[in-house]
Amino acid sequence: MQKFLFIIFSNFIFLYGNSYDFYISKSNELKLDKDPYWHTLLHMSSNKSEIDNKEFFISPTGKIDAKAEMNATIQAFFEHNESICKYPARYHWLKDRLKMSELEKIKCEEFDKFVKTVDPKSVTLVFPTAHISSPASMFGHTFIRIDSSYESKMLSSAINYSASANQDTENGFAFAIKGLFGGYSGQYSLLP
Secondary structure (H helix, E strand, O other): OHHHHHHHHHHHHHHOOOHHHHHHHHHHHOOHHHOHHHHHHOOEEOOEEOOOOHHHOOOOOOOOOHHHHHHHHHHHHHHOOHHHHHOHHHHHHHHHHHOOOOOOOOOOHHHHHHHHHHOOOEEEEEOOOOOOOOHHHHHOOOEEEEEOOOOOHHHOEEEEEEEOOOOOOOOHHHHHHHHHOOOOOEEEEEEO
């Protein structure tokens, strides 16, 4: 019996030398890279991510290869614990789907501080109307309001995504054309 268990254990170690190898194999068996939720996490449509920032991806081909990004993500969670803090949504989804119990609990101090500061209780999508005297507002000012435990909405935080442009130094026509056709890179901001 002991010899049998030793052989099974040896084969397991041979096949899955690292813990992450086992989970990569499991994710491949389950075809999790094809799961719509994984594509949502990567902001993928038509098998290409809408994110242009290379820092968003762990794999060099992550923008166009969901499987490579998943494998690199699983490996990073085991080798670089800070990856868990950088990608909390990926971590929670993969941990749930793959039953990854071996990952050590890690304290994400920066994330915890952010959540404590924002103190989220509810979320509202806000789209104020455009104002004719501000050309930038014609492209919309959609943002997400995060209501906290304060009663006043004026004390809520807001997450905004906007073009990284300066309408004061841009020609009005060029500003409109670039704004309509994606000529500016976007950036997120959290206010207040």
